[in-house]
Amino acid sequence: MSSPPTKVWEHPDISSTQIESFRKLANERHGLNLRDYHDLWRWSTEKESLNDFWLLLWEFTQVRASVHPTYAITASETSRLTPTPTWFPEARLNFAQNILESAYAPADHSATPVLTAIREGAGEIEHVSLSQLRRRVGRLSNALTRAGVRKLDRVAFVGANSIDTFVALLAAAAIGATFTCCSPEMGEKGILDRFLQVKPKVLFADDWVLYNGKRIPCLEKAKKVAVRLRRDAGLQDLIVVPRFGGDSLNLNRAQSDSSFHTLDSFTAGAPDDLTFAQLEFAHPLVVVYSSGTTGQPKCLVHTLGGVLLKQKVEQILGIDMTRSSVYLQYTTTNWIMYLYSVSGLLSGARSILYDGSPVKPSPLILLQILAAQRVTHFGTSAHYLSLLEQAGISKRDLPAGLDALKVITSTGSVLTEPQYYWVYKTFGPVQLSSIAGGTDIAGAFVHGTPSLPIYAGWCQARALGMKVQIFSDDGEPIEATGEPGELVCTAPFPSQPAFFWGDEGGKRYKAAYFERFPGIWHQGDYIRMDPATQGIAFLGRSDGVLNPSGVRFGSAEIYNTLNIFSSIEDSLCVGQRRPQDRDERVLLFVKMKPGHTLDHKLKKAIETRIRQDLSPRHVPKFIFETPDIPITVNGKKTELPVKKIVSGQSITPSSTIANPASLKWYEQFARLDGDGVGGAKVASKL
Numbered sequence: 001m002s003s004p005p006t007k008v009w010e011h012p013d014i015s016s017t018q019i020e021s022f023r024k025l026a027n028e029r030h031g032l033n034l035r036d037y038h039d040l041w042r043w044s045t046e047k048e049s050l051n052d053f054w055l056l057l058w059e060f061t062q063v064r065a066s067v068h069p070t071y072a073i074t075a076s077e078t079s080r081l082t083p084t085p086t087w088f089p090e091a092r093l094n095f096a097q098n099i100l101e102s103a104y105a106p107a108d109h110s111a112t113p114v115l116t117a118i119r120e121g122a123g124e125i126e127h128v129s130l131s132q133l134r135r136r137v138g139r140l141s142n143a144l145t146r147a148g149v150r151k152l153d154r155v156a157f158v159g160a161n162s163i164d165t166f167v168a169l170l171a172a173a174a175i176g177a178t179f180t181c182c183s184p185e186m187g188e189k190g191i192l193d194r195f196l197q198v199k200p201k202v203l204f205a206d207d208w209v210l211y212n213g214k215r216i217p218c219l220e221k222a223k224k225v226a227v228r229l230r231r232d233a234g235l236q237d238l239i240v241v242p243r244f245g246g247d248s249l250n251l252n253r254a255q256s257d258s259s260f261h262t263l264d265s266f267t268a269g270a271p272d273d274l275t276f277a278q279l280e281f282a283h284p285l286v287v288v289y290s291s292g293t294t295g296q297p298k299c300l301v302h303t304l305g306g307v308l309l310k311q312k313v314e315q316i317l318g319i320d321m322t323r324s325s326v327y328l329q330y331t332t333t334n335w336i337m338y339l340y341s342v343s344g345l346l347s348g349a350r351s352i353l354y355d356g357s358p359v360k361p362s363p364l365i366l367l368q369i370l371a372a373q374r375v376t377h378f379g380t381s382a383h384y385l386s387l388l389e390q391a392g393i394s395k396r397d398l399p400a401g402l403d404a405l406k407v408i409t410s411t412g413s414v415l416t417e418p419q420y421y422w423v424y425k426t427f428g429p430v431q432l433s434s435i436a437g438g439t440d441i442a443g444a445f446v447h448g449t450p451s452l453p454i455y456a457g458w459c460q461a462r463a464l465g466m467k468v469q470i471f472s473d474d475g476e477p478i479e480a481t482g483e484p485g486e487l488v489c490t491a492p493f494p495s496q497p498a499f500f501w502g503d504e505g506g507k508r509y510k511a512a513y514f515e516r517f518p519g520i521w522h523q524g525d526y527i528r529m530d531p532a533t534q535g536i537a538f539l540g541r542s543d544g545v546l547n548p549s550g551v552r553f554g555s556a557e558i559y560n561t562l563n564i565f566s567s568i569e570d571s572l573c574v575g576q577r578r579p580q581d582r583d584e585r586v587l588l589f590v591k592m593k594p595g596h597t598l599d600h601k602l603k604k605a606i607e608t609r610i611r612q613d614l615s616p617r618h619v620p621k622f623i624f625e626t627p628d629i630p631i632t633v634n635g636k637k638t639e640l641p642v643k644k645i646v647s648g649q650s651i652t653p654s655s656t657i658a659n660p661a662s663l664k665w666y667e668q669f670a671r672l673d674g675d676g677v678g679g680a681k682v683a684s685k686l
């Protein structure tokens with residue numbers, strides 16, 4: 001990308017946007033002369049003005065609180081990210097109250113829908129008004145209290161992106177319990193690897209899921225998970241949520257156990273009045289999960305204030321969401337984008353919860369929903385946009401009614417330069433913001449803004465309040481040079497995780513982000529900045545984390561699943577994305593014990609095991625037998641050099657690799673085609 005970036009969009013009237021009002025207010029209030037987004041970004045991230053920025057944001061976005069703060073952070077804490085600084089220590093507030101009693105809420109609480117749930121295929125649509133939502137959250141929060149759930153207890157859910165999951169999150173938040181969830185396609189082991197660590201007091205679970213036109217039963221899995229959690233983690237109740245109405249035969253049978261409820265039996269007789277516990281800013285709102293190349297998934301605890309402010313700044317200032325916006329973020333409950341979907345109401349927008357495949361029964365289905373619901377803000381992924389393009393969708397195929405669309409945000413993986421041209425040719429002038437960040441920060445490091453133009457192939461800007469810099473391998477800031485390097489964050493921000501659940505002494509937290517460059521947040525993304533526009537390009541993960549179709553997970557989960565195969569000595573799982581590939585695919589290499597080979601039967605058994613234990617999305621694209629796995633002199637297997645080699649990059653093996661000769665064998669996989677056939681040696685293995 002050496003030629004100057006091509007401008008593809010700019011806002012027709014920047015003066016009408018909320019970020020402009022905010023910039024003017026900052027100037028007025030603090031006697032400043034911030035002229036544009038870049039000035040505002042600098043002010044929002046410098047240690048002298050961090051406090052002023054976040055405090056003004058609190059006021060501007062009308063945070064609802066019983067005790068409002070007089071400051072955001074003390075001067076002595078503005079220069080460090082670890083241990084996590086204390087933000088807004090005086091404030092007392094509640095996340096659910098900020099959603100259900102938002103200053104931006106529609107005036108008519110009983111008639112205007114604030115939430116809409118749509119099932120795959122658009123067959124079933126349910127609208128909920130604010131009054132209805134309050135009653136449902138009130139009833140469930142009272143039922144939880146009646147069941148003995150208290151502040152800081154964990155409430156877990158294995159469920160789809162539905163109104164019931166949404167209500168459970170808010171009900172837990174209302175009483176100060178901490179919510180955590182997994183999507184129903186996740187396998188029993190994947191769920192247990194997470195929930196056994198956080199020890200929920202109650203577990204909600206959908207009984208069925210509909211995806212790709214298939215109805216898949218989930219009740220048996222939920223019961224097995226509950227039995228194990230009850231035995232080993234103190235689970236009290238299992239509450240089954242019937243997804244297709246009524247009590248199925250299964251539910252009635254299972255109800256003979258008094259700790260087994262349906263949602264109706266659990267809430268029966270509970271009053272629907274609402275009280276909101278007034279909590280500290282740093283109170284744990286949710287636990288989310290991130291897996292790496294070793295160990296169990298990490299349990300990241302996000303605070304109520306951190307999620308609240310991060311979502312507000314992105315939605316209100318980043319993409320100009322207002323009370324008249326309609327927001328659909330395509331997500332499962334496994335991804336951090338689920339928090340975006342929930343948070344749509346914080347800016348007064350109506351949020352649409354879509355549950356199912358976005359491309360079944362037809363690639364146009366989601367676009368038809370956007371048109372019918374007059375969606376203004378659509379959150380999606382580079383992978384989805386690529387599926388539409390591959391399906392040959394063009395402007396003339398679009399359903400009427402898409403003219404309400406103002407913003408498309410894309411995440412998960414890199415939105416390529418040609419994709420920008422395709423989106424503009426197809427959808428016309430929208431703010432197409434490629435955003436990137438993650439589970440780690442409950443939001444984005446790099447975000448959109450109506451204040452700046454969009455250039456094809458470039459994310460618009462570093463997000464307000466996030467002091468993103470680019471470091472060379474030696475830890476020197478190099479963003480001004482245009483050279484690629486590591487994404488780091490050098491100033492504290494409120495949506496840092498408070499801690500990792502069960503991580504006594506914070507060792508895992510520190511190892512996850514603060515060891516590569518001591519004391520500096522290191523994200524594991526390789527990026528570069530265009531010095532002229534300050535746009536950011538993402539070049540891929542700089543660690544071994546996998547990201548097929550924009551769904552990010554760690555190879556450790558695959559390794560843990562393979563433990564049961566006694567004929568396998570070791571394995572290595574890497575992502576492959578060569579310059580010509582639209583998407584990353586996962587390659588699994590297994591080293592067999594002497595006297596064993598990887599045959600078709602074992603391959604199928606591995607695939608089935610991964611599918612059942614983790615999810616269908618975790619199944620590798622290809623599995624190969626390898627003669628050797630590169631390891632470091634400390635005996636740790638090392639993914640990164642293999643990932644680079646199979647992605648077509650040439651590397652100089654580091655001196656820390658004990659068996660560098662093993663790397664040569666992997667070079668043939670850079671020629672692997674779509675059917676798994678590459679060079680002669682690969683073909684002979686199949």
Ligand SMILES: CC(=O)CC(=O)SCCNC(=O)CCNC(=O)[C@H](O)C(C)(C)COP(=O)(O)OP(=O)(O)OC[C@H]1O[C@@H](n2cnc3c(N)ncnc32)[C@H](O)[C@@H]1OP(=O)(O)O
Nearest residue numbers: 185211335381383384411412436437438443549550616617
């Ligand atoms: C700010 C940030 O930086 C935050 C982030 O990045 S958060 C991460 C964001 N990530 C994304 O948005 C991911 C984007 N990707 C997608 O949405 C999906 O890839 C896609 C829906 C567009 C297309 O999906 P796909 O990969 O082609 O296939 P998909 O439909 O998901 O299915 C894969 C398999 O999982 C199964 N599956 C998926 N969901 C399921 C469910 N709920 N129940 C049961 N099975 C399910 C499917 O049936 C399928 O199984 P088979 O292999 O047996 O057919």
